[in-house]
Amino acid sequence: MGYFAAPLIVAILTAILAAIITVVDSLVNNYGEVELDINEGSKKIKVDGGNPLLTTLSEQGIFIPSACGGRGSCGACKVKVLSDIGPILPTEAPLLEENEKKEGIRLSCQIKVKEDIKIEIPEELFNVREFKTKIESIKDMTHDIKEVRLELLEPESIDFKAGQYSQLIIPKYGKIKEQTQRAYSISSVPSDKSHLEFLIRLVPGGIATTYVHEHLEEGQNLNIVGPFGDFYRRDTDATMVCVAGGSGMAPIKSIIEDMYEKEMFDREIWYFFGARSKKDLYYVEYFEEMEKKMKNLHFIPALSDPEPEDKWEGETGLITDVLDKYLKNQIDNEKEKEGYLCGSPGMLNACINVMKDNQMKEDKIYYDKFA
Structure with missing residues (x-):
């Protein structure tokens, strides 16, 4: 369980610090009306200053993704800020890559709209x-x-x-x-x-x-x-190596069902689903039936700590160990592969490392990492 602890601690400390900054700022400042300039003038909005950019935009019907609900712990609400609004905050720094800091990327839940500000957001967010x-x-x-x-x-x-x-x-x-x-x-x-x-x-x-x-x-x-989100199936012929645990089943199920409906039966799919014991498994019979309908679908459920009464005859151990075994011994190493992952940050980081150790390209590994 060690690889789950560090991301959780960072998320909690970041959220606490963000809350303190928000309370103090709201007590001492009043910023009046300011202008938001979005995507080089394609949209200009007059708003009351003082609120986080994330909140201000949502009040105008422009919704920035925020997996944590604006707590400052997920890093999903990134926008590019073209104006000089001051240094990166301590609550932002852990969630920004070095290249993002240089490019003016900020967390919209953490920066306050205190003066006129110019930002860039993906056009699709207007939809x-x-x-x-x-x-x-x-x-x-x-x-x-x-x-x-x-x-x-x-x-x-x-x-x-x-x-x-x-x-x-x-x-x-x-x-x-x-x-x-x-x-x-x-x-x-x-x-x-x-x-x-x-x-x-x-x-x-x-x-x-x-x-x-x-x-x-x-x-x-x-x-x-x-x-x-940009976690979706890429339109290639690469072998899909999917890994999920718990409610991370959701997007993988959607992707595989969508492929079935579109009769995309030629592409090889390996789906590894990790659970602790049999009581944590679900949709097993469903995917076993899907295997019969999709000739290149391989569903591999694995239990890390099966109970004696489970009478489990399938794969056991951490899902990362099962994944590593199949990448080394079962999945064709000659074919291009893509990774599709959904689960806790700790599990995803561990799976990404296993995939990279088995010569999978990091830029071909796609995931949603919800804090």
Whole structure:
């Protein structure tokens, strides 16, 4: 479990520091009206100063991805700032690469709109929308994972790529006094434009997952924002090496189902799914059936700590060890390979290292790393 600890500690400390800075700044400053210049004048907006750029943009209907809901722990809300707004903050530094710092990339959840500011964002973000939805069904997939199916009400349809994610807008509830957002990968297929499905694992103390598991009910309304993300299948002939654990099943399931619908049966897919014991496995029979329909799909579930009563005869050990074994002994080394990963930051980092050790190119490894 060691490789899970460091990213979690950094995320917690960063979030605490971000909260302190926000509170202090709000108490002592009033910035008046300022202008946002987006993409070299393609959009100019007058706004009240003082709020984080992420919040200011969302209030104007421009949604920047933020897997952590603006807590300063995921690093997803990066924008390019063309104006001089001061040095990089301590809350940003751990989440920015050195080349990003030189290019003016900043975390929009951390920088305040204090004066006129020029920024650049990807054009596709102008197409991101907020959707009103209704909870159509909630199903228990394991003891701590629920599948939530949403019907889109307004707008009534959505276009997305298999593998992308949306952000659920979690309302105030119980002791939670403010609305927040969290990112979840879409598990359904793009062909169903009027519904979305998500696989959501309960995280003890998690604001969003607690709401979904303990408060959300069928028939309720829930707003979402999306779609986001560049985690999707690349249109090549490379062998796909997919790795997921827990609710990381979602985008891989969407990608494989999408390929099945499009009759893309020639491309080889190896899908490694890691779980602790049999009670943490789900969709096993589904993917075993998919293997029969897709001649080049190989589904490899593995248990790291199976219980005696599991009577497990499949692969055992850490998913990284299983992945390494197959890359060395089973998967054709002569063919180009691409990695598709979804899971915790620690698991992903370990899998990326295994892939690189087995001569997979780092720029061909794609992932969503939700903090």
